[in-house]
Amino acid sequence: QQQVKQSPQSLIVQKGGISIINCAYENTAFDYFPWYQQFPGKGPALLIAIRPDVSEKKEGRFTISFNKSAKQFSLHIMDSQPGDSATYFCAASRKAGNMLTFGGGTRLMVKP
Amino acid sequence: DGGITQSPKYLFRKEGQNVTLSCEQNLNHDAMYWYRQDPGQGLRLIYYSQIVNDFQKGDIAEGYSVSREKKESFPLTVTSAQKNPTAFYLCASSMYRGKSSYNSPLHFGNGTRLTVT
Numbered sequence: 242q243q244q245v246k247q248s249p250q251s252l253i254v255q256k257g258g259i260s261i262i263n264c265a266y267e268n269t270a271f272d273y274f275p276w277y278q279q280f281p282g283k284g285p286a287l288l289i290a291i292r293p294d295v296s297e298k299k300e301g302r303f304t305i306s307f308n309k310s311a312k313q314f315s316l317h318i319m320d321s322q323p324g325d326s327a328t329y330f331c332a333a334s335r336k337a338g339n340m341l342t343f344g345g346g347t348r349l350m351v352k353p
Numbered sequence: 354d355g356g357i358t359q360s361p362k363y364l365f366r367k368e369g370q371n372v373t374l375s376c377e378q379n380l381n382h383d384a385m386y387w388y389r390q391d392p393g394q395g396l397r398l399i400y401y402s403q404i405v406n407d408f409q410k411g412d413i414a415e416g417y418s419v420s421r422e423k424k425e426s427f428p429l430t431v432t433s434a435q436k437n438p439t440a441f442y443l444c445a446s447s448m449y450r451g452k453s454s455y456n457s458p459l460h461f462g463n464g465t466r467l468t469v470t
Contacts, residue, residue: 245395247395250393275458277459282463282464283463283464284357284443284445284461284462284463284464285396285443285459285461286461287458287459290458330395330396340398340401340411341398341459343388343395343396343397344395345393345394345395346393346395
């Protein structure tokens with residue numbers, strides 16, 4: 242069974258701190274790893290994504306780190322802001338299958 | 354303004370009744386999806402459709418049914434056979450580029466919260 246395990250389930254960070262969310266996957270055929278951000282009462286929206294030919298991708302304050310040998314990837318939010326408070330989902334898919342498998346989600350709260 | 358519209362936002366039903374959730378998109382996307390969201394369980398795929406008049410079961414299709422008669426529309430029916438129907442339901446769409454390519458990112462609607470008592 243394809244699985245993506247995400248941790249922690251919830252995270253509280255002070256404003257200006259670094260938020261780190263981790264995901265681990267089992268299927269070595271996965272080759273696309275997006276992160277989605279969801280605000281309360283809304284649908285998730287793509288935040289940032291990475292493919293395994295690079296070990297890191299940065300977009301503004303958001304960085305994905307990817308470790309292919311460990312089958313792990315993580316999201317780092319630098320200088321976390323209260324507006325970053327949301328639920329974050331990691332996901333994975335393989336090109337041939339195209340279906341995303343989602344992690345369980347992390348509820349992030351950034352305290353002012 | 355392109356997007357995905359899910360209606361209604363909140364839906365209440367009595368146990369034993371079938372209920373249909375609406376999903377409409379004007380993004381000209383080929384593929385559409387239904388996900389169920391429960392606390393701590395992430396998003397689980399119920400059904401998906403890559404072209405009109407064709408759809409496939411996802412991981413948790415039991416107790417659900419769909420149709421795809423038009424490219425823009427992908428309604429989901431929660432039947433009385435679904436044992437735990439109370440959940441947040443999300444519809445999504447993407448461009449389908451074939452099995453040898455990556456799909457475009459998923460675009461989600463704002464969900465329908467279904468409560469069955």
